[in-house]
Amino acid sequence: MSAPTAAPETTDRTSGPARLTSGRLPRFIEPIVLVAVAAAVALVLFVVTQHLNIAVWLVLTAVFYLIAIGVGSSIVENRRKAVDRVVRGIVTAFFVLAVAPLISTLWTVVAQGIKVVNWTFITSVGGSTFDPNTLAVVNTPGALQSIVGTLIITGIATLISVPIGILTAVYLTEYSLPTNPLRRTITFLVDVMTGIPSIVAGLFAFSLFALIVGPKAFSGFSASVALCVLMIPIVVRSTEEMIRLVPSELREASLALGVPKSTTIMKVVLRTAASGIVTGVVLAIARVVGETAPIFIAASFTDNFNANPFRDPMQTLAVQAYTAYSFPGKDIDASQAQAWGAALLLVILVVIFNLIARIVAKVFAPKVR
Amino acid sequence: MADTAIRPPAAKPTKSTRRASDRIFLGLSAGSASLIMVILAGVAIFLIIKGIPAMTANWAANPDLSSIQNPAHRPWGSFWEYVGPLLWGSIWSALIAMVLGAPVAIGIALFISHYAPRRIAGFLGYIVDLLAAVPSIVFGLWGIIVIRPFLLPLSDFLNQYFGWIPLFSGPVSSTGSTMLAGGVVLAVMILPIVTSITREIFLQTPRLHEEAALALGATRWEMIRLSVFPYARSGMVSATLLGLGRALGETMAIALIISPSVLYSLLVLTDGYNSQTIAANIALNFPVASDIQRSALIGTGLMLFVVSLAVNILARYIITATGPGKKRRRRKEGKSA
Numbered sequence A: 001m002s003a004p005t006a007a008p009e010t011t012d013r014t015s016g017p018a019r020l021t022s023g024r025l026p027r028f029i030e031p032i033v034l035v036a037v038a039a040a041v042a043l044v045l046f047v048v049t050q051h052l053n054i055a056v057w058l059v060l061t062a063v064f065y066l067i068a069i070g071v072g073s074s075i076v077e078n079r080r081k082a083v084d085r086v087v088r089g090i091v092t093a094f095f096v097l098a099v100a101p102l103i104s105t106l107w108t109v110v111a112q113g114i115k116v117v118n119w120t121f122i123t124s125v126g127g128s129t130f131d132p133n134t135l136a137v138v139n140t141p142g143a144l145q146s147i148v149g150t151l152i153i154t155g156i157a158t159l160i161s162v163p164i165g166i167l168t169a170v171y172l173t174e175y176s177l178p179t180n181p182l183r184r185t186i187t188f189l190v191d192v193m194t195g196i197p198s199i200v201a202g203l204f205a206f207s208l209f210a211l212i213v214g215p216k217a218f219s220g221f222s223a224s225v226a227l228c229v230l231m232i233p234i235v236v237r238s239t240e241e242m243i244r245l246v247p248s249e250l251r252e253a254s255l256a257l258g259v260p261k262s263t264t265i266m267k268v269v270l271r272t273a274a275s276g277i278v279t280g281v282v283l284a285i286a287r288v289v290g291e292t293a294p295i296f297i298a299a300s301f302t303d304n305f306n307a308n309p310f311r312d313p314m315q316t317l318a319v320q321a322y323t324a325y326s327f328p329g330k331d332i333d334a335s336q337a338q339a340w341g342a343a344l345l346l347v348i349l350v351v352i353f354n355l356i357a358r359i360v361a362k363v364f365a366p367k368v369r
Numbered sequence B: 001m002a003d004t005a006i007r008p009p010a011a012k013p014t015k016s017t018r019r020a021s022d023r024i025f026l027g028l029s030a031g032s033a034s035l036i037m038v039i040l041a042g043v044a045i046f047l048i049i050k051g052i053p054a055m056t057a058n059w060a061a062n063p064d065l066s067s068i069q070n071p072a073h074r075p076w077g078s079f080w081e082y083v084g085p086l087l088w089g090s091i092w093s094a095l096i097a098m099v100l101g102a103p104v105a106i107g108i109a110l111f112i113s114h115y116a117p118r119r120i121a122g123f124l125g126y127i128v129d130l131l132a133a134v135p136s137i138v139f140g141l142w143g144i145i146v147i148r149p150f151l152l153p154l155s156d157f158l159n160q161y162f163g164w165i166p167l168f169s170g171p172v173s174s175t176g177s178t179m180l181a182g183g184v185v186l187a188v189m190i191l192p193i194v195t196s197i198t199r200e201i202f203l204q205t206p207r208l209h210e211e212a213a214l215a216l217g218a219t220r221w222e223m224i225r226l227s228v229f230p231y232a233r234s235g236m237v238s239a240t241l242l243g244l245g246r247a248l249g250e251t252m253a254i255a256l257i258i259s260p261s262v263l264y265s266l267l268v269l270t271d272g273y274n275s276q277t278i279a280a281n282i283a284l285n286f287p288v289a290s291d292i293q294r295s296a297l298i299g300t301g302l303m304l305f306v307v308s309l310a311v312n313i314l315a316r317y318i319i320t321a322t323g324p325g326k327k328r329r330r331r332k333e334g335k336s337a
Helices: A029-049 A054-076 A079-113 A119-123 A144-175 A181-193 A198-213 A220-245 A248-256 A261-272 A274-289 A293-298 A317-326 A332-363 B008-056 B079-115 B118-133 B136-162 B179-203 B207-215 B220-249 B252-257 B278-288 B291-322 B326-336
Strands: A127-130 A137-140
Touching: A029 A054, A029 A079, A054 A079, A079 A332, A079 B079, A079 B118, A079 B136, A079 B179, A079 B220, A119 A144, A144 A181, A144 A220, A144 A261, A144 A274, A144 A317, A144 A332, A144 B008, A181 A220, A181 B008, A181 B291, A198 A220, A198 A293, A198 B008, A198 B220, A198 B278, A198 B291, A220 A274, A220 A293, A220 B008, A248 A261, A261 A274, A261 B008, A274 A332, A274 B118, A293 A317, A293 B278, A317 A332, A317 B136, A317 B252, A332 B118, A332 B136, B008 B079, B008 B291, B079 B118, B079 B179, B079 B220, B079 B278, B079 B291, B118 B179, B136 B179, B136 B252, B179 B220, B179 B252, B207 B220, B220 B291, B252 B278, B278 B291
Parallel strands: none
Antiparallel strands: A127 A137
16 A cells, blocks of 8 residues: 655745645654653543553543544644544554453453363363252362363364365365356355354254254254354355365366366365365364354253263353353352363363464465475 | 276276266265255254244243243233344344444454555454454353443443433443443454455455545545445445344353343343343253243244344345455455355
8 A cells, every 4th residue: 555645735935945744744743642642641540540540541542642643633734634644543443442352351261260270170070060950059170071072062063064065165166157056046055154143053953853852852963063054154165265276277287187077176176275175174163162052052061071972961161161150059259260261271272273273274285386 | 097088998987987986076065065055944944843832832821931031021922022022132232232343343444454554464354353263152251250340430421421311321230231241242242254354345445446546645544435435335334234143143242241131121231121132041041941931942043043144145135236346255255254
């Protein structure tokens, strides 16, 4: 983006030689004003209230900065430039506004979770055991059953979603023309499917298994089916995106050698796009691993260790965090600590998956020569 | 592999097996693609099957249903009486999130696409995308211990000076479990999707339009108003709607933060008069519900499905039918969705 360099509209010819920079504020005026305003606001706040509230300080700094730069610019420069500078300030403030919750969230999770997470917490089965009949709840720290449940449920969901997602993407990109009505329908449905509320996916899995198995239909597999509904569209989208990046020369070269289309797709197209596809899949896993509502509905929750996905409720980290907070035991603090511990483990899991995705994207990317 | 053309006699069997493998692969991929339709239809069908008993039941005659969640005024007469306030709560909270979140999200997109230095723009976009990676349950817990107390002074202020606006009236919550807190957390949660879609569209503004505006002496903001916004208008509307759809379906933030009642309410600062949302209502009551109550909850889920489907279809329709650069963009925005 080339910088807009509107010529100064009025040049003061009486005071010395006209320069290109006359009628404009100095180049680094914005950071200087910002720092000055921040310092002034901090000082005034401290004098008035005796202590510094960071949020109030940031908000007031932003407001006074916008006023200062707007007024200053409209006096020295002109109104149009003043508006430009104010808008620049606003969008920058918006960006900071978005980063603040991210930092605050991660900080809170780490600060709260670190108190409970240790090796015992990871390796022992615990939680608040909730009995709907007596409402009695006992609490022991531990998240092993949730960790195992998370891995099993997400693993099965991945095993089902990935082949379906990739094959669908192959159909959309390799086997159908853009005018094909089936392709247009499916592309549209995949778009729509990304917007299905996650809890609806959970209700779907519950209804499905309730009809097949009966009213006590809670199982890890049911939760996996719910996650598939959420995961398939993500995998389709990212795979489609990656397959489209494969140069058509590669396909044509392979087909021209007489290689059948299916072999071409598997050995040339998918292999070229492999790193991108794997990255997309891992990101999709990272997305669904933190789902709470669908698993809570489809697999219910439990504090028993259950590694059999086909019967009985199963716990995941997200669900443990939710139930420990919403249905706490007698010792509310212990339950809440438990919730934060599970949340921290969940965030760590998500971070690990994101890192894997980035590493795969970097290391296994097709080499450009 | 490639010598089939040279040896015609040997080619026949291999060719037919190849055709078979081709056909199997085509069948598999077409089957998977059709499965998408089956799944989507299945979601609707199974929700209807399980929801119908409660939706058509005579609620007045069924104590399990008429007393579900102790209605404040009188027993529920029918499913529609019950789902109405819940639907209103979902829409109301999503609207609050949209009003708070969408302008900020569009501002961020503009910052990343047109203000930030080119070299770090990608990194800044990645930071905003990280917001999408944070599990919703974590946002919910964060909302409880950070946002609720954080908004208390603001709630008092709004109630004291703007209490004459119906929105901000009523007894201010002392815990902070308000619709406002829920809306703020939802707004944070819809930031990444709205930002990433609008960012893509801002970046697709034709370079020549932008440079023409700058060459005429426009400041950067004027250039954006003259060339970027007109080009991206439908995309911004559609992204905002997608954000609305996302907020409609969010469960955990609302379930954890607000203290709800099943009623129609506009109030955002109290803790007894927050409209409950469909998703949070299901999450809170599903484990303790009886069979017919579960059926009622599934019925409300069906309503949520219908509404969010409608919002999503509308958003997709706007972006594909009225937006510029239709085909190209359709691919691009899928990545972020």
